[in-house]
Amino acid sequence: MTPSPTPTALVWFRDDLRLRDHPALQAALKAGLAPVPVYIHAPHEEGAWAPGAASDAWRHRSLAALDAELRQRGSRLHVFAGDSLATLASVAASTGAAAVFWNRRHEPAIDQRDTRIRRELRQLGLRAEAFNGSLLFEPWQLETRAGDPFRVFTPFWKAALQAWNPPGLQPAPDHLPTMDPVPGEVALDALGLQPVPRWDNTFWDEWIPGEQGAALALQAFIDSKLHTYSEGRDRPDRALTSRLSPHLHFGEIAPWRVAAELDAAGPPDERAVFLRQLGWREFAHHVLHHFPHTPDDNFNPRFDDFQWAQPDAALLRAWQRGNTGVPIVDAGMRELWTTGWMHNRVRMIVASFLTKNLRIHWRHGARWFHDTLVDADLANNALGWQWVAGTGVDAAPYFRVFNPVLQARKFDPQGEYIARWVPELRGLPARARHAPWEAGAAGLAATQGYPHPIVDLGESRNDALAAFARLKGR
């Protein structure tokens, strides 16, 4: 093997699949070390919340995009599978690396693993350092005056805006050194990230994974959606949200670049509303860091005694596959199944339906979302589900039960979103699409076997409120 002309540093890519604004990569370059881009497939190290199938499908394409970007610059991605620490140590040895740099991930299991890896690498005599690559604020950076973690969003975000100091923007390097193959490398295709059979084909009409796709999504948002964002974001029948969530999850774009490009565009009040959504992402990571059990357990222990419905696989299955007979719910669940994504307003509606009308534990919903969303993110998922269920930090009050018919009439007034995802209802007039059971015999005849609601909305709402009331007495 030819020795490299300059000492090298491993740049360990994880959920930071980009070349711009990449602190770990910049650190290597700044130290005068030749970066060796490394990716290690090690799902067994991620505990109970290893990436789901949709997430893997996205990751495959995002890694391929990153590899292409690297090749354009003379480098490439070195892919491995197996134990992360052992791989880093052996790749460092075979490339003569002096250092290993990476950007932090904040999931509890990963955080623990990485702390151990850093210690071990240092004991091997390597420089090992982690950087912030994914957040505007590290989870420990903001605290209340009393020195506690925030439990309420608004004061958290106020403190964030006060402390606002995002990093400057860094272009991607023009050129990167070429490396010889490293022993133990495998092909990206060998990782098994792509589904078999290829049920993900329907995803890619909607998405372009990778740094370029992220930049395009941001540009499209700024050009044509930002100016009506505060209203438009609630309309699943229009594509007026940013659709940046998977790009942000995989670190194909840095949040501070999103914020910076936003700064140069759009009405200030619309910008602020969107920025607040980035704020929720920050808040979710803050909460997960300080309360690491919240992906699995109620944040509010009062709910530990709550009487969820008896497990019913058929009901859960009907929800998962969009066969509940409640049109807006089924539309959302089918959109998720078909595209790996669901509009945020509809996420709230289907989550409320699962946890309140079906009274199924939020954990089952969180698990399904984790496995099926291309933007599956432990922090956001835990916060969102506990928020809807009423068990979480700064959560919705328990008596807030979404009425899926009213929600559909309000946010999908013509029933266009429903018609797109529930073809059985296309033959009905708009108003009947929201609640086909009210359409009478003629209407029902046109619904082509679409099921009757699996639960009575009014009755189940009252049952949920009663269950909550029983909790109060304890």
Next chain:
DNA sequence: CCTGGAGTTGTCCTA
């Protein structure tokens, strides 16, 4: 330590 204002995204009933 005390005080007071505030808290992402709703729904239903009543007047």
Next chain:
DNA sequence: TTAGGACAACTCCAG
């Protein structure tokens, strides 16, 4: 048809 209050207190957080 529409507007207002109830729903349930509780806890967070700043001053």
